Amino acid sequence: MSVFSDIFFGGLFQGSLYAMMAVGLALVWTTIGVFNFSHGVFMMLGAYFAWQLVAFGLPVVIAFPLAVIVMAGAGWILQASVVRPLIGRPNIVLVVVITTLAAGSLIENGALTVWGPRSKQLPSLIEGNTTIAGVGVSLHQIAIIVITPLILAALWSFLNRTRLGLALRAVAQNEDASQLVGLNVTALYGLAFAIAASLAGLAGIFMGGYRFMNPSMGADPLLKALIVVVFGGISSISGPIFAAYLIGFFEAASNYYFGLYWTPALLFLVLIATLMVRPEGIFASRSRGLA
């Protein structure tokens, strides 16, 4: 019983973090049609901004939301500087891989210069531990497990229940037609990046609360988020969410039964097998679009 709940909680927790990261990546892909390789750096930056604000003496309830808002601005700026100027180029997907990788590398090394290489840690969302079903879990982890679905649900209803969300979904499907109904396509691109960056920043804050932070902390989550979106299908945002939890559970189970070293290899094996059977991802429809 305790083994099962161990895997269950571990999977739920990892899945939450992956979902938070992957959704932003999918949002940018569906709206703009590019992959943002600085997404992991956004995660790191969010954690460091939060750390800095806490170090300034702000209470956590102000510092964390403020860091998330600052990240929205950072996402907007990155989009305006290394993505927007390239829109319309025939080989935009590859070019943006390079520009976002370059920007990510600059920001990562910038963070190293500003904050130094020494590991830091953020305060937990909630201090303390508890025991559920025979497993000891921190309240911080419980908070993440609870908050993440709420945020994803909020994002879903923003996309599906508001006029602005409708505009974002429209741009994702047909840019020309969007312009012909008078949508501000560049602003919507900026918005997609801003939302993605704040979600990544929040994931960074979550992670900084239970693991040590360093400037390269975003690299592994970016890789995992890529696996999640490819696995779940890049053409929607519900696909990656399901896939994130699925992969979270898979990792937790594999860590338990096969050990930490085998997990990444097994993960890629599953990914390759999936892509051979369903190249568009397991939860995907065949077109781009937010649903």
Next chain:
Amino acid sequence: MSESPILRIEAVTAGYGRVTVLHDITLEAGRFGNVGLFGPNGHGKTTLLRTISGLVAPKSGRVVFDGKDITGLSARAIVATGLIHVPQGNKLFPDLTIGDCMALGAYSPRARPHEAENREKVVRLFPKLAERWRQRVRTLSGGERQMVSIGTALMSHPRLLILDEPTLGLAPKIKDELCAAVMDISRGGVPLVVVEQDIEFLLELSRQLFLVDHGAVKTEIRPGESIEHSEIMAMYFGH
């Protein structure tokens, strides 16, 4: 009858990258009511419409809508003037519902106050859409998609409607239905600029036609000038 033209294209040159599609094209629309454009495929009709609606920036020349120079404005700014372009209807927003598309049509601040009234108009014009309001566009037939496309444009509260081949690839029955709807829109007081391969329909709809060939106006047919079908065919094929 001879009013001032609502749309003037003055010596417009435009294209994509290094390829020039429109060569110094000039035409005036609206003095004699609706305008029809026809001509062989790949000779710049769609590019002309894309240039008018701001999707393609002209390299030179001027586009004047209702006395206002709209050359080089963004598509969004042009939508805000009430000049609405209905692209060929097969693409659209595949994963949005009909209702979503109508809401999008009324997105611009100019159209928003008229949303309810325009929605009624669309439903009256295309009762079929009302039955499928929550259905995704990708699940609709070609004719229904074209209806959604035109309906979305009507939601934008147009002062001038530009239609790009509204009956392209449709079965005869649904085509008649759409032609009737387009005639209805015209009678409702919205002037039209229509690109169409079906010359019979164009002749019924408008008394002023332009033959666009090699990125320029090759022939203009004015009201009162009778024209035989065979003559148009000859223009088409250049004999």
